[in-house]
Amino acid sequence: MTTLFTNPLPIPVLGFCAYSGTGKTTLLKQLIPLLNQRGLRLAVIKHAHHNFDVDIPGKDSFEMRKAGARQVLVASHVRWALMTEDLVEDDPQLQHLLRQIEADKVDIVLVEGFKKLALPKIELHRAAHNKPLIHIHDDNIVAIACCDETKVPSSLTRLDLNNVAQIADFVQNYQQTWQPAAVQLPINSSEQQAATPNDQHGLSVSQGITNVLAQVVPINRNESLNLIDVDNRVLAHDIISTVNVPQQTNSAMDGYAFIFQDLKKSQSFKVVGEVLAGHHYSATLQAGEAVRIMTGATVPQGADTIQARELVTEQDSIITILEPGQVVEGQHVRLAGEDIAEGDVALAAGSRLGAAELGLLASLGFNQLPLIERPVVAVFSTGDEVSQPGQPLKPNCIYDSNRYTILSMAKKLGCQVIDLGIIEDNEQTLTDTLRSAAKQADVVISSGGVSVGNADYIKTALANVGDTHFWRINMRPGRPLAVGKIDQSLFFGLPGNPVAVMVAFLQFVQPAIRKLAGESHWQPQFMPAIAQHALRSKTGRTEFLRGIYTIRSDGKIHVSTTGAQGSGMLSSMVNANCLIVIGDDTATIPAGESVFIQPFASLL
Ligand SMILES: Nc1nc2c(c(=O)[nH]1)N[C@H]1C(S)=C(S)[C@@H](COP(=O)(O)OP(=O)(O)OC[C@H]3O[C@@H](n4cnc5c(N)ncnc54)[C@H](O)[C@@H]3O)O[C@H]1N2
């Protein structure tokens, strides 16, 4: 049985494991000088089972530590040592110890001990000692150094325990060919694992996304709109530039335009003219001449370099370049077409048009734009307890919040929305609502009634009008999810709990709407942050905690939860600026470790 281990360093870590008496330390003492000779810089971590000391009684560092200092760092011009009093119940944490290594000063860390950890190891085995082989129960053994009598499986490298040079070759090769493990995102959107909707074990978040997207066919209805009326829309076709931006080669500074080569002969130039923005100098610049030029004005024919006005003196129409050695050929000249050249794809079909994109299209002179029609999204709420805000709240009831969060998020995604209100919980009304909603909308979204409650008429109503799958997604919050088709429309039955609604919308409805809207880039975005405190989840499900991320004084992004995480507590969404995502393979993120977050400022 091995214990999970991830290498926190950008350099390889290689363990040596053996039963005591096999000669680990003897081997390492021979191996280290050999590897040093080959230019490998080594760090060694050694596990000790007893209460050791590295200091000498009577020395200042010893006395200070015994006086109560938790850490003593003693340093000279040749060496420094940090001693830390850290009483832990079990073995010390190798990851924590590795973080103390200065990875820029060494090429590989050799670890003696920590036999149970799932780190790559060389097993040392002496048949004469009659001990069992470790590799039989440990998949992390990469090589076995042994004597002739030992049988080694063909999948493992066999090394001769008495041939230190051969073991050094192996370590050197391991160091040279080692690659850091690829970063594992908590939701891998490219995961295409087949998953049937009635899978007993539920679906992972990425399987859920894959299954949802499989049902989405992008809208192929286009329309044309004036630039001024476009906001957050998706381009139907590539936009090809018909002009150069900038149109003319122009100056980025107020200053003087001249020919760079002339500077080699003289730092003085004769000013022969002046050119303002919107104008041009009609002649071609001759040797020794300069033209006074303003920012944005067309650079005269022949000139190739600009010097800023403050780095030039001018007297009687003669300028002197003050620091000619600092002048770089072509400086402060913006070349025609350097931003976008005529014939370039300025923006590709499927681009969502925000402020920068609209500005760019305007800079190319476009006014009419080919757009994909906006998805129409119809939203209703169900549940006898759900009441309309603005009306008095009846006993045992709650106000409808889900409709407002869903409508708002759909609008932010550029959809046209239809508010269908609160629909009475009976089969006929719900059936009629679903039928008429599907006639008007590309997407119909309801909330509530997708779990196992008795009064959930939505399921029977859905069965009357289309084909809907009820999935259990291995995530929290947002476990139950219904996805289906009513005629050509996509249906989402989101869970009733208000936070579950928002999380399920962000994870599943958002990519579906983006794909439907014709957008090319809908993949979830993640950012690493440092957990301010320990975060808990459960392996087998993805946890979406509401988080607050900030840049702290260390210049790094840190994240903490908003506190209580009930799936009905909307205040946790209000206080949050991100979701903290703990993947389904992780149970705990210790304080100080990296965790992925999904900032949601742009959507909520
Ligand atoms: N026996 C089980 N019970 C529950 C399970 C389960 O697996 N087995 N799953 C739980 C989870 S997780 C969730 S989430 C909810 C989802 O249930 P429903 O989608 O059927 O939702 P409802 O029961 O109708 O409502 C749940 C909760 O949300 C409130 N709600 C409903 N609509 C609105 C609205 N428009 N605005 C604000 N709040 C709303 C409702 O009052 C309930 O408190 O089921 C768990 N139970």
Ligand code: MOO
């Ligand atoms: O979807 Mo539920 O608790 O996971 O809110």
